[in-house]
Amino acid sequence: MAVKLTERAAEEVKRFQKEHNFGDDMVLRIGIAAGGCSGFSYTLNFDDSFDDKVDTKYDHHGVAVVVDKKSALYLDGTTVDWYESLEKQGFTFENPNAVKSCGCGSSFQA
Template sequence: MTQVVEITEAASFQVKEMMRHNGEEDSFLRVAVNGGGCSGLTYGMGFEKQASPEDDKYEQHGIPILIAKDDAPILQGTVVDYKQSLMGGGFTIENPNAIASCGCGTSFRTATKTGTPENC
């Protein structure tokens, strides 16, 4: 399977640190799309112990990654990075399929999927 989401080296370092800290070294990183947010869709990232038959699996920078087959077209070409600043650090997500997003940076919509917007 080809990679759907690119995890940068900085993001992979942070994910590995989180996996070690939380005892999740034998888990997958799930990158997901959920309904909600100001623009209708939100990103989700978390750890899961098992893949399901509806998941695409691949590995990047030594991190096993899961993406639901339904989410793959929405996330295709997305880059997950980790940026450090004076105010701390955080993950950033650049999705070429997003045609609109809100100020929070985690809510978006695409030309083919609008989701279910909520008040922010």
């Protein structure tokens, strides 16, 4: 499986790219970092580099998504969505590999 970006999340990524005048060479890099209250934190950023030796590249709804192979071990099957309500908005991660997650959903334990 892979990391999946929903159509709503892809629309938000495209809006952000357009708003910040990012070129077509920019990809959305999704990964993990040590830290957070549960052990690992999710990372999302834009990057203009891709190395097929250490990265895997996907296309979801017209958005190029890159995941490094180390992060892919923890993110396999994860769905990234966009959530918006009156009190908050942002990307959410539905990770089937997470044994435990923090209350805010920004970190997890595998």
